Amino acid sequence: MNIYFYIIRRMAYMIPILLGVCLVIFFLFNVVAPDPAMIMLGKHATAKQILEVRKELGLDRPWFSQYLDIVKSSFTFDFGRSWSTKQEIVDMIKNGAIPSLTVAIPAFIIATILSIVISMFVAFYRGSLLDKMTVFVCVALMSLSSLAYILFGQWFFAFKLGWFEISGYEPVFPQIISYVALPVIIWVILEVGPDVRFYRTVVLDEVYQDYVRTARSKGLSEKVILFKHILKNAMIPIITSIIIQIPFLILGALLLESFFGIPGLGGITLNAINSSDFPVIKAMTVLSAVAFIIFSVITDVMYTLVDPRIRLK
Amino acid sequence: MSERILEVKDLVVEFNTDRGRITAVDGVSLELNKGETLGIVGESGSGKSVTALAIMRLIASPPGHISKGEIKFKDKDLLKLSIEEMRKIRGNKVAMIFQEPMTSLNPVYTIGNQIEEVVELHQPHLAKNARHLKAIELLKLVGIPSPEKRIIEYPHQLSGGMRQRVMIAMSLACEPDILIADEPTTALDVTIQAQILDLMRKLQKELGMGIIFITHDLGVVAEMCNQVAVMYCGQIVEKADVKTLFANPKHPYTKGLIHSIPSFDSTSGMKKEKLPTIEGMVPSLFDLPPGCSFQDRCKYATETCRGMNGRPKLEMVGSDHLVSCFNPIN
Numbered sequence: 001m002n003i004y005f006y007i008i009r010r011m012a013y014m015i016p017i018l019l020g021v022c023l024v025i026f027f028l029f030n031v032v033a034p035d036p037a038m039i040m041l042g043k044h045a046t047a048k049q050i051l052e053v054r055k056e057l058g059l060d061r062p063w064f065s066q067y068l069d070i071v072k073s074s075f076t077f078d079f080g081r082s083w084s085t086k087q088e089i090v091d092m093i094k095n096g097a098i099p100s101l102t103v104a105i106p107a108f109i110i111a112t113i114l115s116i117v118i119s120m121f122v123a124f125y126r127g128s129l130l131d132k133m134t135v136f137v138c139v140a141l142m143s144l145s146s147l148a149y150i151l152f153g154q155w156f157f158a159f160k161l162g163w164f165e166i167s168g169y170e171p172v173f174p175q176i177i178s179y180v181a182l183p184v185i186i187w188v189i190l191e192v193g194p195d196v197r198f199y200r201t202v203v204l205d206e207v208y209q210d211y212v213r214t215a216r217s218k219g220l221s222e223k224v225i226l227f228k229h230i231l232k233n234a235m236i237p238i239i240t241s242i243i244i245q246i247p248f249l250i251l252g253a254l255l256l257e258s259f260f261g262i263p264g265l266g267g268i269t270l271n272a273i274n275s276s277d278f279p280v281i282k283a284m285t286v287l288s289a290v291a292f293i294i295f296s297v298i299t300d301v302m303y304t305l306v307d308p309r310i311r312l313k
Numbered sequence: 314m315s316e317r318i319l320e321v322k323d324l325v326v327e328f329n330t331d332r333g334r335i336t337a338v339d340g341v342s343l344e345l346n347k348g349e350t351l352g353i354v355g356e357s358g359s360g361k362s363v364t365a366l367a368i369m370r371l372i373a374s375p376p377g378h379i380s381k382g383e384i385k386f387k388d389k390d391l392l393k394l395s396i397e398e399m400r401k402i403r404g405n406k407v408a409m410i411f412q413e414p415m416t417s418l419n420p421v422y423t424i425g426n427q428i429e430e431v432v433e434l435h436q437p438h439l440a441k442n443a444r445h446l447k448a449i450e451l452l453k454l455v456g457i458p459s460p461e462k463r464i465i466e467y468p469h470q471l472s473g474g475m476r477q478r479v480m481i482a483m484s485l486a487c488e489p490d491i492l493i494a495d496e497p498t499t500a501l502d503v504t505i506q507a508q509i510l511d512l513m514r515k516l517q518k519e520l521g522m523g524i525i526f527i528t529h530d531l532g533v534v535a536e537m538c539n540q541v542a543v544m545y546c547g548q549i550v551e552k553a554d555v556k557t558l559f560a561n562p563k564h565p566y567t568k569g570l571i572h573s574i575p576s577f578d579s580t581s582g583m584k585k586e587k588l589p590t591i592e593g594m595v596p597s598l599f600d601l602p603p604g605c606s607f608q609d610r611c612k613y614a615t616e617t618c619r620g621m622n623g624r625p626k627l628e629m630v631g632s633d634h635l636v637s638c639f640n641p642i643n
């Protein structure tokens with residue numbers, strides 16, 4: 001089947017999924033959550049004030065038309081203005097996306113490639129001291145809280161050694177590196193531990209397959225066997241595990257962004273939650289749903305590139 | 314007498330398992346001549362595959378290792394070669410077909426790619442185009458219809474019989490001196506089995522290679538082999554040329570195997586009633602009895618067999634006929 005046709009069709013499936021997401025949002029914010037007028041006005045508001053605000057927010061209208069509002073803003077991505085900063089939400093997201101992605105994309109790519117390379121390497125030397133040490137280091141890395149890395153990194157590398165800025169953000173080229181480098185490094189450290197552990201078992205599962213023995217019986221070198229025969233087979237489960245991380249990527253690492261003062265989507269979301277800024281929370285929810293769908297289509301397409309047994313349906 | 318191309322001497326292969334160390338192959342000696350076929354027969358677990366893998370030096374290590382012996386291919390002891398030298402022999406001079414046709418090919422590469430790969434490795438002078446033509450040629454040779462089309466197919470698009478043909482094509486790509494076929498047809502149905510055996514015989518005639526043919530089916534041995542070695546619990550219990558072995562088996566185990574070959578009564582056209590089988594089970598390698606390993610299943614067993622004389626040694630009982638039994642059949 002044609003791959004473009006497949007992509008278009010999968011994108012069309014986004015419509016019912018988004019409608020469902022809107023329904024959940026509507027249910028959470030308009031039915032379950034406390035009345036936003038009360039939140040905005042505080043305890044001492046009069047009944048009249050509350051009525052006015054409710055009218056202003058459109059909360060006095062029938063439920064169905066409120067649901068349609070959410071649907072409309074999801075598809076046009078026009079969520080209006082933030083309740084707390086009064087900015088256009090679209091602009092807030094645009095401004096926040098760039099700093100977020102400047103940290104997330106390099107971190108994610110470096111961590112993924114590094115993890116795959118390390119796990120292939122230790123699988124090659126399986127059972128050796130090197131292999132055991134690597135697994136040990138991975139577990140050790142994983143058992144420390146991310147806070148520990150953040151605080152230690154800021155104190156030692158930024159404060160003591162002065163290699164990086166402690167926190168903040170400056171969107172111009174050479175300077176940006178000293179702000180972004182430390183969060184990227186910490187992100188990589190946080191991700192490499194669990195990734196290597198998982199990818200290593202994936203690669204080791206392949207090492208004992210019959211086709212590997214066949215490859216050896218042909219006289220191929222271990223390097224070719226590992227990087228040609230095993231890697232492509234191991235990519236199948238690895239791709240799956242990568243997709244699971246994507247939504248977190250979109251919202252940025254909440255903790256990292258707030259500790260390093262990076263004005264990204266993570267910070268925006270965190271502030272919105274703290275100040276019950278419903279429109280912003282809704283926008284972020286829709287955004288991550290859309291991102292998730294897009295990336296799952298990418299994953300499926302990548303599967304078919306790697307595994308001939310999978311046909312696009 | 315034709316040229317000797319392989320000589321295995323006193324091969325010992327051990328595995329370290331969770332339950333302790335086992336000797337899966339215990340002092341096996343084999344000889345193979347150019348253009349001939351040596352059959353290795355024996356029940357499941359007797360060490361046939363381990364012997365074959367050891368010749369290729371493909372024993373998974375850990376848990377296994379070759380702890381003793383000599384594998385002489387022409388003038389070289391394969392066990393003394395460096396891994397690089399061994400790699401030049403694998404797939405090139407000595408090739409192997411495995412017992413598991415369904416899983417022996419890499420699922421994510423086309424069969425053409427997998428055949429061309431071995432040609433590229435051992436015949437680097439061939440251009441890409443020539444390699445491709447050669448792969449098509451090989452697929453044709455093993456009887457795969459419209460090979461130009463099938464060459465771009467993936468293993469999952471082929472049946473088990475077709476996959477085994479692809480494996481054969483791959484193993485023949487460099488016209489090896491020795492082909493080790495480990496139960497090449499066990500996983501396939503009977504008609505396909507006959508086709509593949511025919512094919513192997515035909516190719517052997519054309520290419521003049523020596524074949525080590527592993528099976529637990531003595532019927533197939535009678536059809537395919539010149540020499541036969543019968544294995545039991547990691548040892549060779551009897552070794553002879555095919556005619557002698559079938560006409561005059563000396564080991565009770567060999568005799569039992571021969572009697573359990575299904576055959577039709579030619580007068581009535583009916584299957585003979587109640588096939589005799591060898592009673593009892595193969596003992597576990599973890600606790601072999603002292604003396605002969607076959608004693609518990611042998612109706613000729615005496616005190617000598619159960620005694621403290623150790624396992625019986627292979628001894629000459631006729632020209633080119635060896636048996637390891639304290640009480641050989643007369």
Ligand SMILES: Nc1ncnc2c1ncn2[C@@H]1O[C@H](COP(=O)(O)OP(=O)(O)OP(=O)(O)O)[C@@H](O)[C@H]1O
Nearest residue numbers: 328330337356357358359360361362363364376598
């Ligand atoms: N990787 C391994 N680890 C531990 N033991 C093994 C391993 N490979 C083989 N063995 C043991 O070696 C013995 C011989 O096995 P082998 O595969 O050679 O039998 P076989 O004669 O080929 O049997 P089959 O007819 O079932 O193929 C068995 O007892 C088996 O348990």
Ligand SMILES: [Mg+2]
Nearest residue numbers: 361362363412
């Ligand atoms: Mg076997």
